[in-house]
Amino acid sequence: MERRPRSFYVLAAFFALFILFLYGPTITIAILSFQGPQGGLTFPMQGTSLHWFRDLFQEQAVGDIWGSFRRSFALGLMVMVTTVVVSVSGGLAFRKRFAGSAVLFYLIITSLVIPSILVSLGVGLIFSQAGLKVHWASSGFGSQLTWTLPFGLLIMFAVFNRFDKSFEEAARDQGASAWQTIRHVVLPIIAPSLIGVALFGFTLSYDEFARTLLTAGSYNTLPLEIFGMTTNVTTPVIFALGTLTTAFSLVVIGAFLLTVWLMGRRRARQGSDAGKGMV
Amino acid sequence: MTAETDTPTATPGPDAAARAGRRLPAGLVAWFQAAPLALVLGAFLVLPIIMIVIVSFWGATEYSIYPAFQFDNYEFLFSSPVTYKVFVNTFKYALITWAVTLLLGFTVAYFLAFHVRSLTWQIALFLLCTIPFWTSNIIRMISWIPFLGRNGIANSTLISWGVIDEPLEWLLFSDFSVILAFVHLYTLFMVVPIFNTMMRIDRSLIEASYDAGATGWQTLWHVIVPLTKPGIMIGTIFVITLVMGDFITVRFMSGSQSANVGRLISNDIGLLQYPSAAATAVVLLITVLLVIGILLRFVDIRKEL
Numbered sequence: 001m002e003r004r005p006r007s008f009y010v011l012a013a014f015f016a017l018f019i020l021f022l023y024g025p026t027i028t029i030a031i032l033s034f035q036g037p038q039g040g041l042t043f044p045m046q047g048t049s050l051h052w053f054r055d056l057f058q059e060q061a062v063g064d065i066w067g068s069f070r071r072s073f074a075l076g077l078m079v080m081v082t083t084v085v086v087s088v089s090g091g092l093a094f095r096k097r098f099a100g101s102a103v104l105f106y107l108i109i110t111s112l113v114i115p116s117i118l119v120s121l122g123v124g125l126i127f128s129q130a131g132l133k134v135h136w137a138s139s140g141f142g143s144q145l146t147w148t149l150p151f152g153l154l155i156m157f158a159v160f161n162r163f164d165k166s167f168e169e170a171a172r173d174q175g176a177s178a179w180q181t182i183r184h185v186v187l188p189i190i191a192p193s194l195i196g197v198a199l200f201g202f203t204l205s206y207d208e209f210a211r212t213l214l215t216a217g218s219y220n221t222l223p224l225e226i227f228g229m230t231t232n233v234t235t236p237v238i239f240a241l242g243t244l245t246t247a248f249s250l251v252v253i254g255a256f257l258l259t260v261w262l263m264g265r266r267r268a269r270q271g272s273d274a275g276k277g278m279v
Numbered sequence: 280m281t282a283e284t285d286t287p288t289a290t291p292g293p294d295a296a297a298r299a300g301r302r303l304p305a306g307l308v309a310w311f312q313a314a315p316l317a318l319v320l321g322a323f324l325v326l327p328i329i330m331i332v333i334v335s336f337w338g339a340t341e342y343s344i345y346p347a348f349q350f351d352n353y354e355f356l357f358s359s360p361v362t363y364k365v366f367v368n369t370f371k372y373a374l375i376t377w378a379v380t381l382l383l384g385f386t387v388a389y390f391l392a393f394h395v396r397s398l399t400w401q402i403a404l405f406l407l408c409t410i411p412f413w414t415s416n417i418i419r420m421i422s423w424i425p426f427l428g429r430n431g432i433a434n435s436t437l438i439s440w441g442v443i444d445e446p447l448e449w450l451l452f453s454d455f456s457v458i459l460a461f462v463h464l465y466t467l468f469m470v471v472p473i474f475n476t477m478m479r480i481d482r483s484l485i486e487a488s489y490d491a492g493a494t495g496w497q498t499l500w501h502v503i504v505p506l507t508k509p510g511i512m513i514g515t516i517f518v519i520t521l522v523m524g525d526f527i528t529v530r531f532m533s534g535s536q537s538a539n540v541g542r543l544i545s546n547d548i549g550l551l552q553y554p555s556a557a558a559t560a561v562v563l564l565i566t567v568l569l570v571i572g573i574l575l576r577f578v579d580i581r582k583e584l
Contacts, residue, residue, distance in 0.1 A: 004394075007495065011390040015404070018387050021463065022411050025422035028432070032425055042425040043432060086315045093312035096305045104313060107320045109580065113516065113571055114324070115524025117544050118560050122327020125334055125553060142323035149319060157581065178308070203413035210527060214548065226417050230531065239425075242418040249414040257406070 033239035052240035072222035076206040083148045083201030091156025112150035116210030124214035139215040144205045152197045159193045199256040335557035352558035369539040373522040376461040384469025392477035427451035452534030460532045469514035476510030512578035
């Protein structure tokens with residue numbers, strides 16, 4: 001291998017600094033969440049303890065953290081499943097020509113670039129004028145889909161752009177019906193990408209704030225609860241909560257990535273050519 | 280593939296022909312497949328926008344809103360000097376954040392795409408850059424407090440180094456911290472599309488450039504940058520729209536001292552002045568769509584995926 005140019009080392013150092021910039025603050029609050037009971041929001045550490053984590057489990061200290069966590073988790077799963085199903089279905093539709101596809105495509109882009117507060121405001125207004133109560137599982141759920149679906153669809157577009165149609169033709173030639181082709185040929189090939197879509201669906205919903213703000217109703221999701229805390233909590237308990245929910249996110253991300261990796265290994269071992277030529 | 284074991288074996292001939300005859304026309308199938316998407320976007324995107332446009336003409340008392348068709352909200356909006364100041368501020372945040380994220384994002388993507396040699400390392404480091412995207416933005420904002428605060432890490436480090444004598448007041452709750460947070464949150468929206476485009480650049484073009492006697496900088500500027508433009512454009516669209524539509528970062532990181540259009544809207548919402556919020560929202564939406572419209576002239580998104 002040829003010698004690395006000097007620019008490599010400069011850029012590598014730059015990259016390392018960038019990673020430090022990305023993760024440094026999060027690591028800082030992770031450390032600070034172990035502050036001693038007398039400690040404040042910044043260094044120095046006044047001893048180390050689990051005091052602030054213990055606080056999280058005492059409801060009166062911080063409000064309804066666990067209830068909001070359960071809601072966020074349930075909503076994340078709902079949004080995840082819906083995002084995967086609707087994205088796959090929509091992705092399949094966009095492989096064919098159909099009337100209105102251009103309009104629908106621009107709606108997807110609009111959904112992505114529209115300021116989130118507009119979705120929040122608009123959905124909130126519709127529900128209030130229709131005399132309906134906003135609830136995280138109805139209006140909140142729909143509002144979050146406007147954020148997760150564009151990502152799901154963009155991934156599906158990328159996947160199907162690279163999809164080798166001869167697999168389907170082969171299935172058709174062997175007499176498979178349209179549904180059989182999708183079920184036994186298309187879906188297995190795109191499965192790893194679907195895990196990716198699911199990852200986006202769950203995590204973007206779990207952390208979504210702006211689009212849920214006016215649409216979650218009286219029962220807060222976790223990000224709303226955390227934001228509420230920022231205005232009146234001035235102890236490291238908020239760091240403890242931040243550390244826990246970030247750790248939870250990382251576990252979820254790790255589980256998804258591990259699944260994709262295991263799928264890839266299983267495929268390589270079984271010698272299937274499914275998915276070859278795809279990114 | 281499981282297909283080989285599960286699917287019935289081929290029976291070409293009349294059976295297949297009959298099956299083909301039973302197939303629904305492709306257009307109709309596509310409609311069915313697109314229907315769930317269209318329904319969701321119709322109900323939670325199109326209808327809300329229509330609703331906002333309608334309500335922007337309504338009137339409001341202190342406690343309630345009532346249907347009307349009046350231009351008061353817009354008149355007030357356009358006659359108030361605050362509006363112009365806030366819009367200018369919004370553009371200022373968007374432009375500065377764009378420039379910084381572009382510089383950072385391009386450099387990081389360039390390193391990953393052209394200097395990291397094995398695909399495994401490229402994927403691993405790329406994931407390292409994207410993982411924060413899947414964690415909470417609010418937590419990531421909060422996590423700057425111990426760093427930037429009056430007694431925070433930045434100030435105490437600078438004092439111990441003797442660079443400054445007194446803590447800098449402008450680190451937290453200032454335009455500086457707002458833009459820092461934006462850059463922190465959104466740089467990966469630049470890294471991902473730029474990296475994606477760079478990975479598709481034919482490496483022989485770069486070799487050809489060197490063979491023709493170009494220096495590293497010349498190759499970067501005349502070969503790589505032009506070929507990366509689509510990725511840059513997509514990243515630009517993300518960053519600009521995210522910053523222009525933001526209301527929470529500005530509120531939180533400026534300590535409620537600065538405003539952008541999103542905050543103007545959320546303040547009105549807080550005061551239950553929905554028609555006025557809706558009018559501001561309409562103007563913001565038009566502004567954002569105009570900016571996107573201009574940017575989309577430079578890139579065909581569907582081709583770039």
